[in-house]
Amino acid sequence: MTYVVTRSCCADASCVLACPVNCIHPAPGEPGFGRTEMLYVDPRTCVDCGACTTACPVDALKPHTRLTEAELPFLALNRAYYDDHPHEDRTPMAVVPPQRRTSAAELRVAVVGAGPAGLFAADELLRHPGVTVTVHDRLPTPYGLARAGVAPDHQDTKRVARLFRAVENQPGFSYRLNTEIGRDLHHEDLLRDHHAVIYAVGAATDRRLGIDGEELHGSASATDFVAWYNGHPDHSAGSYPLDGERAVVIGNGNVALDVARILAADPDTLSRTDISDRALAALRTSRIREVVVLGRRGPAEAAFTLPELLALAALDDIDVLVENWPADLPADATPGTEVLAELAARTPVPGRRRIVLRFLTRPVRIVGDDRVTGLTVERTAVDTRTALDTRTALDTRTALGTRTVEATDTIEASLVLRAIGYRARPVPGLPFDETTGAVPHDRGRVRPGVYVAGWIKRGPSGFIGTNKSCAQETVSALLDDLEAGLLTPPVGDAPASGAHPDAVGLDGWRAIDEEERAAGRLQGRPRVKILDREALLAAARSGRPPRRSGRLFSRRPTAGSTPSGGSGPG
Incomplete structure (x- = not known):
């Protein structure tokens, strides 16, 4: 028996470290680690000990004898990886960076952004x-897109919070x-109070289509839609027209599949997740029966990952x-195009809701007067000329418009969501490259004392x-600068800038977390999210702190106190 990874996993290497026989790849230090869609268990060397399942934070590993029919493709995918990457020449893991003692009595670092990168x-x-x-984070809750971006029907992925x-x-x-930062505290405050600052603020905005009709009611960003159904306090009061029978999602990445799946899902199934109660109520009244997912490029160039496509293909209540x-699809089919070919051959079941993947199509104009009534599109062709992307060393293909638009190419729809990528905002005090949408850096170093990590x-x-x-990589660059004497020591023995009265520390977050979980237990759900900022702050104030020294809220520190914004060492 062998264990199998059954979905997109967090790929953080917890299972790799736990495996006693080095059978999970790619491992840290090996080609592909940190970039692969998932990890793979070598069926020839797995000893069926189960150590990987204990270590996996998202419960992605299963014995092959316990796979459901929908999960069987992952077994074949796992074997196929080792056919191409036998790993016989690889040395045992693990590459663990050595501890580096700081030259200062204490190294104080501020991290801006409480998502996975931070x-x-x-x-x-x-x-x-x-x-x-x-x-630091501008929201009263941490975890970034792990809380407000992962689809609610992917509760296993949300277990990365462990x-x-x-x-x-x-x-x-x-x-x-x-x-x-920039309102309650400033970049200069952080630099004064810490040896270094790491910005891990992510990419909070979306890319625009740049076509007519994009401002109509019913045309919206998938970024905002995802935040709405996940209960993000800045978007939880949003409203979307769900009174038509068709929605269109523009884009063919994982976010596009998430949005399509949620729009087509049975609300009773979603009611067992941590979806926003407001979104769930709206989806219960939705009349949408079909979601069209438009891809500008062809099937071979689709941006969604194979595990997400397999999960979509396995849905048994949605066509x-x-x-x-x-x-003219190339003969050298990939596992992804093979799955798509099988889907293309399916016959729809009358009466079912459906998700339609449509390739080689791009939007030209969103149609409507005061609200969206449709989307005009044109067929595209894939330019077979390839261009080398020097950053990823991958061949990319460009979809070119046919420049012909026919009346029959207008898709009737009441909702159009663009899911064509995230984009970061400039960070005050840091350089910003408008072309890449990121901060220029050298191994994460913007300059000594200022660093970046994650999507920014x-x-x-x-x-x-x-x-x-x-x-x-970023932390290694920071410690290199510390050892070289390039970091400026902070002023004073503790941060002098103090937090504002409503800054939430660790105990405040734990109070919010427990209140949400307690409400969830009453309804048989993982949690019931608190949707409004003021209600989140009230939960942080009213919660009983655990048996440990600490504060629900940060306050201006006194001499010798712990850095404000948290509850001290814990």
Whole structure:
């Protein structure tokens, strides 16, 4: 018997470290680690000990004898990986960076951004003696897209929060949540109070289509839609027209599939997740029966990952169909195109809701007067000329418009969501490259004392586990600068800038977390999210702190106190 990874996993290497026989690849230090869609278990060397299942934070590993029919493709995918990557020449893992003692009595670092990138950076820092880290975020809750971006029907992926809770429990860690840099604190405050600042602020905005009708009611960003159904306090009061029978999602990445799946899902199924109650109520009244997912390029160039496509194909209550299947698809089919070909051959079941994947199509104009009534599109062709992307060393293909638009190419729809990528905002005080949408850096170093990690560093790419290797590189550059004497010591023995009265520390977040979980237990759900900022702050104030010294809210520190924004070492 062998174990199998059954979905997109966090790829953070917890299972790799736990495996006693080095049978999970790619491992840290090996080609592909941090960039692969998932990890793979070598069926020839797996000894069926189950250590990987205990270590996996998202419960992605199963014995092959317990796979469901829908999960069987992952077994074939696992075997196929080792056919191409036998790994017989690989040395045993693990590549574990050595501890580096700081030359200062204490190294104080501010991390801006409490999503996966920021928390992995904090974890890497706290592995070294003498380091304290305060993680800042403008929201009262941490975890970034792991909380507000992962689709609610992917509860297994949300279990990555176990890793983050372990980071929070480390001595030297503190939070200063509900604190916006540039409003409540400033870049100069952080530099004065810390040896270094790491910005891990992600990519909070979306890309625009740049076509007529984009401002109509019913045309919206998938970024905002995802935040709405996940209960993000800035978007939880949103409203979307769900009174038509068709919605269109523009884009063919994982976010596009998430949005399509949620729009087509049975609300009773979603009611067992942590979806926003407001979104759930709206989806219960939805009349949408079909979601069309438009891809500008062809099937071979689709941006969604194979595990997400397999999960979509396995839905047993929704028809998943493919339109515009190209007759000239290359003969060297990939596993992804093989799945798509099988979907293209399916016959729809009358009466079912459906998701239609339509390739080689791009939007030209959103149609409507005061609201969206349709989307005019044109067929595209894939330019066979390839261009080398020097950053990823991957061949990319460009979809070219046919420049012909016919009346029949208008898709009737009441809702059009663009899911064509995230984009970062410039960070005050840091350089910004408008072309890449990221901060220029050298291994994460913007300049000595100022660093970046995550999407603001590399652009919106990679998976949750990618942030781990990204954080390792940034922290290594920071410690190099410390050892070279390039970091300016902070002023005073403790941060003097103090937090504003409503800054939420670690105990405040734990009070919010427990209130949401308690409400969830009453309804048989993982949690019931608190949707409004004021209600979140009230939960942080009213919660009973655990049996430990600490504060629900940050306050201006006195001499010798712990850095504000958290509850001290814990």
